[in-house]
Amino acid sequence: MSALYTAIVTASGREGRAVSSDGLLDLTLAPPAELGGDGKGTNxxxxxxxxxxxxxxxxxxxxxxxxxxxxxxxxxxxxxxxxxxxxxxxxxxxxxxxxxxxxxxxxxxxxxxxxxxxxxxxxxxxxxxxxxxxxxx
Incomplete structure (x- = not known):
């Protein structure tokens, strides 16, 4: 099967950033409060x-x-x-x-x-x- 599209995102873990290769996605990552994190980012x-x-x-x-x-x-x-x-x-x-x-x-x-x-x-x-x-x- 040949890919019609490939998304490329680099992340550094549950606490850090997730950034797409085109720069359109650039998010702060953080564990939710329910898992002991501060919840100040997406997961x-x-x-x-x-x-x-x-x-x-x-x-x-x-x-x-x-x-x-x-x-x-x-x-x-x-x-x-x-x-x-x-x-x-x-x-x-x-x-x-x-x-x-x-x-x-x-x-x-x-x-x-x-x-x-x-x-x-x-x-x-x-x-x-x-x-x-x-x-x-």
Missing amino acids: PEQLFAAGYAACFASALSLVARHRKIDVSHASVTAEVGLAGAAGGRFGLQVTLRVELPDELHGDQGNALVEAAHQVCPYSNATRGNIPVELVVE
């Missing part, structure tokens, strides 16, 4: 949540467009949790909350969200690696 889980939410929303729009369904008022919220695992390891867990227009609730909305989950690159990268819960709201 990797927030960045992953932003990327996953945006990507999933795009996948949803693509699937809906092919089915001639309007999802222009839909939104996706990604909740990314950092969890401890056996042996001192860490893992992620994700809940994707997809807010659809009322007329798309039920089977049609569930089918759209599931189809987007099959298309989304983040979903394909995480499938089988971390738990991802899909919630239609």
Whole structure:
């Protein structure tokens, strides 16, 4: 598979900076207060949540467009949790909350969200690696 685009970001750890090669992304990183940090910067889980939410929303729009369904008022919220695992390891867990227009609730909305989950690159990268819960709201 050939890359259509490659993002390049350099980071120095959970406390420091993350800077993209084009300079458009330049963030202060800090652990959240819940993990003993000062919370005065963003963290990797927030960045992953932003990327996953945006990507999933795009996948949803693509699937809906092919089915001639309007999802222009839909939104996706990604909740990314950092969890401890056996042996001192860490893992992620994700809940994707997809807010659809009322007329798309039920089977049609569930089918759209599931189809987007099959298309989304983040979903394909995480499938089988971390738990991802899909919630239609």
